[in-house]
Amino acid sequence: MSSTNTEFQKLVAKLCAASEKNYVNPYSRLEWPDALDRDQWFMSPELISLHGTEAYERLSDSGRQKLSFYEAVNFFSLNIHGEKALVEGLARRLYLVENQLISPYLHHFLDEENKHMVYFGGFCTQYAGGVYPDRKVAFAREYAEGEEDFLFFTKVLIFEEIVDEYNVRMAKDKRLAPIAMDINLIHHQEETRHLAFGRKLVREMFAHHVKEWSEEVLDRVRAYLADYLVATWKEYYNPDAYRDAGLDDPYGTHVRAFAHPACRDHRRSISAKCMNYLLENGILDREPAL
Amino acid sequence: MSREAEIRQALREWVVKTSGKIKPQELDDETPIIERRIISSVHVLDLILMIEHLSDTPIDVGKLKVGVFRNINTIYRNFFAESPDGR
Numbered sequence: 001m002s003s004t005n006t007e008f009q010k011l012v013a014k015l016c017a018a019s020e021k022n023y024v025n026p027y028s029r030l031e032w033p034d035a036l037d038r039d040q041w042f043m044s045p046e047l048i049s050l051h052g053t054e055a056y057e058r059l060s061d062s063g064r065q066k067l068s069f070y071e072a073v074n075f076f077s078l079n080i081h082g083e084k085a086l087v088e089g090l091a092r093r094l095y096l097v098e099n100q101l102i103s104p105y106l107h108h109f110l111d112e113e114n115k116h117m118v119y120f121g122g123f124c125t126q127y128a129g130g131v132y133p134d135r136k137v138a139f140a141r142e143y144a145e146g147e148e149d150f151l152f153f154t155k156v157l158i159f160e161e162i163v164d165e166y167n168v169r170m171a172k173d174k175r176l177a178p179i180a181m182d183i184n185l186i187h188h189q190e191e192t193r194h195l196a197f198g199r200k201l202v203r204e205m206f207a208h209h210v211k212e213w214s215e216e217v218l219d220r221v222r223a224y225l226a227d228y229l230v231a232t233w234k235e236y237y238n239p240d241a242y243r244d245a246g247l248d249d250p251y252g253t254h255v256r257a258f259a260h261p262a263c264r265d266h267r268r269s270i271s272a273k274c275m276n277y278l279l280e281n282g283i284l285d286r287e288p289a290l
Numbered sequence: 291m292s293r294e295a296e297i298r299q300a301l302r303e304w305v306v307k308t309s310g311k312i313k314p315q316e317l318d319d320e321t322p323i324i325e326r327r328i329i330s331s332v333h334v335l336d337l338i339l340m341i342e343h344l345s346d347t348p349i350d351v352g353k354l355k356v357g358v359f360r361n362i363n364t365i366y367r368n369f370f371a372e373s374p375d376g377r
Contacts, residue, residue, distance in 0.1 A: 133348070133350065133351070134351060135334075135335045135338045135339065135349070135351055136331075136334075136335055136351070137331055137334040137335070137338070137351055137354065137359075139324060139330075224330065224332065227330055227332040227333065228332050230332070231332040231333070231335050231336070234335055234336060234339075235335065239339060239342075239343070251339065251340075251342075251343035254339065
């Protein structure tokens with residue numbers, strides 16, 4: 001990273017200043033209604049995982065709004081699980097010698113991700129009685145030099161790029177319940193900085209490590225990231241949400257929706273910006289089948 | 291076909307389809323699917339959903355023992371047989 005250290009240092013300083021200036025108290029920022037009228041939208045209809053499928057077409061307006069509530073609970077739940085892993089990984093990397101340059105910003109990153117979990121967890125706990133369980137499992141394995149750090153920050157970036165596409169659209173969707181709009185808006189405002197940081201860091205890390213990695217390691221990294229993209233998307237099609245919304249055959253609905261051409265088009269459209277980044281920087285050498 | 295045979299068959303088909311690295315005739319119920327990297331950790335979410343569906347029981351991933359996904363036999367024993375052995 002040495003050739004662009006000054007440039008990166010400037011970005012870190014700029015992002016730190018922005019985080020300090022826009023510092024938010026998560027306990028006073030949002031107004032939480034005591035209860036929510038379920039006959040309204042909590043996810044934009046076009047972003048509901050079943051949108052465009054026969055299962056969605058069969059639902060009444062009220063059924064679609066009910067599904068939108070549980071889809072929001074799922075969206076917020078998977079954000080919590082992603083952010084828990086992120087906070088754990090960021091904390092582990094604070095003040096390591098190789099991370100001296102970025103440590104000042106890691107403090108803000110950690111602080112802001114913790115606040116996001118307050119919002120997401122607040123919604124799920126207060127209105128849905130809890131968070132949907134995480135089904136991700138990690139197996140210990142050996143890594144090449146720099147591979148584990150690179151995969152960590154790239155997975156964070158992929159996860160946040162997809163989430164941010166949802167946040168941007170829902171933050172300005174006036175059909176949504178105000179609390180749902182607000183949570184999406186505040187998340188987007190802070191994620192913008194995290195994404196700027198992540199894009200720069202991942203590009204620099206890849207350029208640095210790819211020169212040292214063997215073809216075998218590079219192939220492994222690319223295959224893992226392609227699989228990660230697919231796995232990340234699978235979480236958006238949660239049988240638990242379908243079951244709570246009263247749909248028949250929740251697992252079959254999950255399988256059919258994921259394979260549906262309309263849903264595949266949706267995933268490709270939402271992932272386009274992230275995919276372009278990964279391809280343009282050579283991190284992936286071909287677009288994985290989403 | 292017995293229920294056990296159906297479940298084992300569904301698990302083997304899932305492994306072959308998901309992995310793309312192994313032919314049906316190369317996979318038996320003792321093939322180490324994680325150790326040989328036939329299946330990676332990012333595939334396990336899908337596997338868990340399928341096991342939950344087939345067993346009609348939710349899985350708490352925080353309580354999973356090491357090795358439960360080692361092969362088809364360990365998966366069957368831990369999630370479908372009456373006495374999980376944790377191997």
